[in-house]
Amino acid sequence: MPKDGGIGASSKRREDVRFLTGKGRYTDDINVNGQAYAYFLRSDVAHGKINSVDTSAASAMEGVVGILTGADFEGVGGLPCGWQVTDRHGQPMQEPAHPVLAQGKVRHVGDPIAMVVAESLEQARSAAEAIELDIEELPAVMDMKAALADGATKVHDDLTSNLCYDWGFVEENREAVDEAIKGAHHVTTLELVNNRLVANPMEPRVAVGDYNAATDDSTLYTTSQNPHVIRLLMGAFVLGIPEHKLRVIAPDVGGGFGSKIYHYAEEAACTFAAKQLGRPVKWTSSRSEAFMSDAHGRDHVTKIELAMDAEGNFLAIRTDTHANMGAYLSTFAPSIPTWLHGTLMAGNYKTPLIYVNVKAVFTNTVPVDAYRGAGRPEATFQLERVIDKAAREMGIDPVELRRKNFITEFPYATPVAVEYDTGDYHATMDKLEEIIDRPGFAARRAESEANGKLRGLGINCYIEACGIAPSNLVGQLGARAGLYESATVRVNATGGVVVMTGSHSHGQGHETSFPQVIADMIGIDESQVEIVHGDTANAPMGMGTYGSRSIAVGGSAMVRAAEKVINKAKKIAAHLMEASEGDIELKDGQFTVAGTDKSVAWGDVTLAAYVPHNYPLEEIEPGLEETAFYDPANFTYPAGAYACEVEVDPETGKVEIQSFAATDDFGNIINPMIVDGQVHGGLAQGIGQALLENCAYDENGQLLSGSYMDYAMPRADDVPFYQVDHSCQTPCTHNPLGVKGCGEAGAIGSPPSVVNAVVDALQSAGHDVTHIDMPLTPARVWSAMNGG
Amino acid sequence: MYEFDLERPTRVEDAVKLLSDSVESQPLGGGQTLIPTLKQRLASPERLVSLTGIDSMKGVFTDRGGTLRIGGATTHAEVAAKAAYPGLSELAANIGDPAVRNRGTIGGSLANNDPAACYPAAVLALNATIGTNAREIAADDFFQGMFTTALEEGEIITNVTFPAVRTANYQKFLQPASRFALVGVFVAKHDDGVRVAVTGASNDGVFRWSAAEEALNGDFSPDAVAGLDVPDGDMISDLHGSGAYRAHLVKVLTGRAVAAA
Structure with missing residues (x-):
């Protein structure tokens, strides 16, 4: 019997009443008496030396309250990075300055140069057009591998190179992994790109800064996922405002997906300007600005090798990844390709030896940071893709190969420093195979063939680590915050x-x-x-x-x-x-x-x-x-098995998802309906990454996908009706609710399912295609079918 | 956007007068291209002359002989609902989303001549006539390259007339982000021959694929075009597909349009 209240009940979301009737109170709904409006003049070149910024004509324009440039922020701190990674030689990462407004150089399209505050937004925009910029364009650093070559143009002149860090994990395993791979019966290798994404929450970012001269109190209203963190970072590191004099309010926030974790320049600029100019200052991002100023996600280039014995037992994994940091280090950027990625490379499998190498690289692009899943989708994608490829090469059923290598005894200490407390990977896989009627696939494939379509089935597992902890451990790993x-x-x-x-x-x-x-x-x-x-x-x-x-x-x-x-x-x-x-x-x-x-x-x-x-x-x-x-004793480890069935139109390369099933073990569940919704949303974003979304730059650093005309978000008709099951439950052993977390699972587990399915479909028609880089647009699939 | 004045005349003559006086003016149909352009401050007319208040420019009319006349200020939604004419109502029903279809107009779309818009393919394949306040222009003369038409400064599309056709079909392959046509092919079989018009594919905008027309005049079947080569020299190549891919799609979609017609 479904409960009608309390833990385990699908209570209706009470907040939806206000969200669905237009009664939410978002940051842009907040107007402070006497407020002026900010507009940011942003760089339209990817890389350039600022010779001069002349605001004299603009300052005299109608309605202008004040104009701030990089020079006005020389007395305050830069935007801080909240995680210091130590490289494989024991050295700290290279950490460039990140000024609130550009100083000396602009480093990506969208880098803010000046902030114009005026009585109206239109007046601010007009004045921004009257600012005279003298910027000497420099070569754009775009390709990560080229950026690391000797003599490459440097994004930051005061750093020794464009390399942020060269991280090895676990460094002590390096030689043993090399040996194991050398002596293995079979090694499957896969090179792939994890495509750069833009989070695109429905609500763009907004900041309203207010200052009360009588009390010396500052208030920031902002679209944030963590107002206390913003108060600490902005107060202590940027503007020098003690926390008791700074209040940060993040009211109703219309989605974040990670992109609203970080402390952004506009928050500090609005708070600072409110005091300097004696007026509350409001800034609302346009969608176009969001594309070039919200932190992006993913953007890894990876080579993974999986070594097996003759029976398909996993012996070792070696990975080599280039991770794009963008032009500056966003708040938690360094942790994503390292501690949230390397630690998950064991997946659901008992591989005894793993070595992960990650080179984080500065380029003239928007900074990259956590986006739904953050490191874990990148780990899952490469692992579950290489296992699928290995299964074909070894002639073993892809589900059997996974089952053969499943971790079955808990707690389980992986060779990549984490200990899974509990789980039952066979149970979620059993449930999945039952839901998807795997034996019926051959008949479904035949039916698709009769309609001129190629049908494919992709199955994979995932494991996630949620609730990063404990604080004393993550402190040792470089976190500059408690968790x-x-x-x-x-x-x-x-x-x-x-x-x-x-x-x-x-x-x-x-x-x-x-x-x-x-x-x-x-x-x-x-x-x-x-x-x-x-x-x-x-x-x-x-x-x-x-x-x-x-x-x-x-x-x-x-x-x-x-x-x-x-x-x-x-x-x-x-x-x-x-x-x-x-x-x-x-x-x-x-x-x-x-x-x-x-x-x-x-x-x-x-x-x-x-x-x-x-x-x-x-x-x-x-x-x-x-x-x-x-303060938790450990991460939690949700895990599951996902399956996707696709039809590919062999004439056009268009992929249509026919079904998608997700079996997740989230431990105990408070509200099953909300969990279903979280999985649905994650799946939509994972399918978006697999089939549609791609943040692309040209070689000069211009953003090619700077609006919805070119950046494809998943729409309702791009995704199927999902089959979601979370009846397999192994409760977390170390928190009082036995819960694990469900927000990111869908986005982590689903991209490999889609790609595995498309590759399966193409292979079924005799195409020698072992991988296609995401997004699997019709053009890319057609190209792969026609020799690349 | 910059400041501008807005006029909303109710008669064609008044609109034409406003567009030809000394104030720098731009006609405004449904605004589905112009308004975003203004918002981005990429255009700065002193005055907009809205055409949507002119009742004589609205409506969908079919005569007994099968000729269809659509007012220049008629929305896509109205064409989708009322055009009893092969291929056309489906085409209109799949432009953009409901908000676009309830604002955007056929006259606005044709005057803009976006290289990925749907209507130009229909007008060209159906050999329609574009009626303006001053004259009538044959479809073959109207489209003159992307974003370029035969319209003179201040000339307004008052109506579009589609002659009776035996059969017709439009196949649109979506650009995944914008859902404009990555490639769209409109095939029309007239009493005096087949016309095939392609949108979305070429740097020159909408064009007729004459080799396919010739082949289909002999044999109106998908097989007739299967062996043809599509000229790919002028094909658009971008994030969403290479010129070669677009050329390939032209052939595939032409075959599908013939099969569905």
């Missing part, structure tokens, strides 16, 4: 509960799912619980939402705080019922004394906490409010 989460559980006198969480909801449905947990713990209705988030003035210092961490880390912090509240409430109840605290039980909103018929209601206890007339004041304080900070 705990916080929650305050405040119980009101009449029994209602408000949870203030450091997690941020920008589409994930926390306002629905978090109350389900509290409702279950206390035994009250979900409607009695409210979630507050997104404002540093209200919520305790939290780290925000990314990496599928919210329920696993933020939810656990909330549980810990609620446990403290319940323990205190039990003390009060014991006093009220004149019983021993150890005998008090809480169930269905009633405190009872074990073995008696005494009871007192939740509301009576909460009232007593705030009207402490009959209350043990000498033992406990009045009130009922507790805060907890939760």
Whole structure:
């Protein structure tokens, strides 16, 4: 029986009422009295030396309040990078300065040069057109391998080269891996590109800076996934504002997918300008600006080798990846191709030896950082593609080859430094094979053939690591931040509960799912619980939402705080019922004394906490409010098996997805409907990467896909009705809810399914095609079928 | 966008007068190209003269002989709903999305002559006549390369007349991002012969594939074009497909249009 409330119930998303009726309050809906509007003049060349920026004529134009350039920011800090990677020789990565507005050079199309603030946006734009720029164009550094050649043009003149770092993992395994590959029965090699993507949340970025001269308080309203992190980075590293004088508010946020984790130049510029100019300053990104200023995702070029014995047992994996950092280091960029990528190269398989080499490279492109999955899709894609290729080369069924190598005993320590706590990969694969009717595929393929189409089936696994932790470990790995989460559980006198969480909801449905947990713990209705988030003035210092961490880390912090509240409430109840605290039980909103018929209601206890007339004041304080900070012991490891069936039109190369099935083990599940939705969204983005999306530059660094005219987002008719199953559940062993996280799985697991399926379809017609780089557009598939 | 004045005349004469006086003016149909251009500040007319208030330029009319006349300011949505004419209502129904179809007009599309627009292929293959405030222009004379037409400054497309046709079909292969035609082929079989018009493929804009027309005049079947070579010298080559791929699609889509016609 489906539950009608609490953990496990598909409670309807309460936030959707305001989102779907136009009552959301997004950053662009916020207008501060007296505000002026900012427009950023951005570089239209990829690389150039700034000889001069003359704002004199522009400053005199109608409506102009002020114009800031790089020179105005010389006294403040640059945008900080939150992760320092150490290279394979023990040296720290090369870390270039990242000024708020360009100083000396412009380094990508879209690099901000000047900020014009005027009474209206149109006036600001007109004044920006009147700024006289003298920029001497330099050769653009675009190709990663060429960027590392001797004598290559440097993106940053003060660095020794365009190499950010050369990372080896696990460096001690290097020689053993080389030996194992040399002596192996068979080695399958695959070279591939993981295509650059633009996150494209529905809501573009917005920042509103406000400054109160009377109190010296600054406020930033921003489209952020983690307002506390922005407060810390911008306050401490850029503008020098102490946290008690800086409030960051991220109200309703219309999607992020990673792109709204980072601290961006426009946030600092609006906050800074508000104080300098004495006016609140608002900036709203256009979609075109978003393409050239939001952090991009992926952009890896990889060679992977998989060594096997004669039976197909995996012996070793060696990978060589070039990862594009773009022109500057975005907030968490260095961690993506390293600790979020190398650590996942074992996948679901017991490969004893793995060596991952990653060279991170600066180029004259928009900075690259985490995008839904962040490193884990790149790891999964290469691994699951090379296994498929290996299966063909070895003549082993691709599912059997995977099963043969599955990890089956937990906990399992991989050779790439992580320990999987739990999982059951055969179970998700069994379920998948049942759902997709694998034996019926031959008949379906024959039917497609009769219609002139080639049918292919792609199956793969994935593993994800969510809720990156613990803080002391990630600190050793170079993180310059903690990775705990916080929650305050405040119980009101009449029994209602408000949870203030450091997690941020920008589409994930926390306002629905978090109350389900509290409702279950206390035994009250979900409607009695409210979630507050997104404002540093209200919520305790939290780290925000990314990496599928919210329920696993933020939810656990909330549980810990609620446990403290319940323990205190039990003390009060014991006093009220004149019983021993150890005998008090809480169930269905009633405190009872074990073995008696005494009871007192939740509301009576909460009232007593705030009207402490009959209350043990000498033992406990009045009130009922507790805060907890939760730092996880380990990552969580969701895993699953995905299958995609496609039809390829052999005449045009067009791929149509016929079916897509996903079986995921997310551990315990709070709200199955929300989990379904998260998987659906992830699958749409993974299918988007596989078939449609491609952020492309020309050789001069001009963005070719700078709008929806050329950047193909998945539309409803590009994706099938999904078959999603999460009945296989191995609960996480180290967090109180036994949950794992589900936000990124779909985007991680699905690209290889699609490509495996297309390659299978082409092979079925005798085409000697072993790989096609994403996106598999009709033109690329046709070209592959016709000799490349 | 820059500031501009907006006029919304209700008679063709008034629109023509506004477009020919000393104020720098631009006609505005549904605005599906012009408005984004203005938003990007890539054009700065002093005045826009909207044509959508002119009732005499709207509507879809069919006479008993099968001739179809469409007012220049008629939206794609109205053509999709009312054009009882082979190939045309399907073509209109697959332009853009509902918002585009409820704003964009046939006259605007033809005057703009985007190399990937759908209507030019239909007009050229169907041997339509473009009626303006001043004259009538045959389709073969109207299209003069991408974004270029026979229209004079200030000349307005008031209607488009499509002669009766035996059978016709349009095959559109979508550019995955914009969903304009990566290649679109309109095949029309008239009493006096077959016409094949191709959009989306060429740097010269819409064109007639004469070799296919000749072959189909002899044998109106997909096989008739299978052995032909498509000239690929002037084919567009971009992020979404090479010239060779577009040339290949021209042949495939022509065959499919013939089969479906």
